[in-house]
Amino acid sequence: MKNYYKVPVNQPSFLGNEKKYLMRCLNEGFVSSAGPMVKKFESEFAKKVNRKFAISVSNGTAALQLAYESLNLKKNDEVILPSFTIISCILPVIRSGAKPILVDSESRTWNIDVDKIERKITSKTKLLIVPHIYGLPAEMNSILKIAKKYKLKVLEDAAEVLGLTYKKKMCGSFGDVSTFSFYANKHITTGEGGMIVTNDKKIAEKCKSLRNICFNNERRFLHYDLGWNYRFTNLQSALGLAQLEQLNKFVIKKRKIGEIYNKNLSKIKFFDTQLKKIKYAKNIYWVYGLLLKKNSPINLKSLMEKLKKSGVETRNFFWPLHQQPILRKMGLFKNTKLPVSEYLARNGLYLPSGLSLTLNQQKFVIKQIKKIFSKYL
Secondary structure (H helix, E strand, O other): OOOOOOEOOOOOOOOOOHHHHHHHHHHHOOOOOOOHHHHHHHHHHHHHOOOOEEEEEOOHHHHHHHHHHOOOOOOOOEEEEEOOOOHHHOHHHHHHOOEEEEEOEOOOOOOEOHHHOHHHOOOOEEEEEEEOEOOEOOOHHHHHHHHHHHOOEEEEEOOOOOOOEEOOEEOOOOOOEEEEEOEOOOOOOOEOOEEEEEOOHHHHHHHHHHHEOOOOOOOOOOOOOOOOEOOOOHHHHHHHHHHHOOHHHHHHHHHHHHHHHHHHHOOOOOEEEOOOEEOOEEOOOOOEEEEEOOOOOOOHHHHHHHHHHOOEOOEEOOOOHHHOHHHHHOOOOOOOOOHHHHHHHHHEEEEOOOOOOOHHHHHHHHHHHHHHHHHHO
8 A cells, every 4th residue: 555655654664574474374274363373472472571461352442441341340430540642541431331530641751640640539449540651651650559558450551662661670560450552553563453461360361251252161152241352363463473573673773763853853942852761761762752832933733734745744642531522522521621631632743753764764854844943943
């Protein structure tokens, strides 16, 4: 399929054993969820993120759904999560009849503002959903202390940070249950796909059952519970195994992309570039974000249009959950104001930063941005 952008926002890299492993699947006839590569991929993935159990599913949203279901929340339980995240994080909360409670984000890391969590906790609070945003981790030690103090479960969404460490411990190893995505723009991809990881055997077994429409060992088509068909295929696992073998190389490439953008764009006074590191982590640059400052002579829409005209594809930042039209229509968050989340959504974009990005392409992007702002410097 032809891409009409000179520099697309993302293109994955398939330079390892992808074709070899896929051909093995085809030659052996294992193309569905039945096949040896599914278990092998789950096993290798669990080792990579230092977890006992890994359960592969059809996509990252499915991973969040099943992870949430495994925690047995009830209607009207309260769930705390940041507003500045993808809508997938709130979907299982809404659908279960629980009550989502939103927290604002930090202005520079773009992750949940830990200092604002405790004031939102009530006797009904049962769960914290903690996504790591755009390449830097949330402050997990403080979050886990809060969770322990109030006896809350933690669902960690590590979709954007595979390969990232927080204080030398792998992201995705902190929650009671944690999730990953293998969409095409993630650090490793299987086209679509996701993973649930945990150290809790009961959670793992429940997720395995739910992803497979709750078949049971007594008799295959006899059901004692309602589940989903969120199975992961042998073909996807073949891709995943080949990609996982290259993860360390992919992380190095992503950080190099971030380093080049930072070096060339950080002196432009009209926007903030992503932080290279914070005291507990080094940025993995899932994407490379720019945040326009209030003194910017160009607004977000205009900047994106100018870059598009020059052949550079960009993406908006997440739209905050408390201002999502469908959620407002449902009567949620009517009087909620979260200024940092609102500012990020209206003034942030991310640049091409896929694993197939060439140095020449990146130099072209930088040149176009400098050109746009040059008359204001």
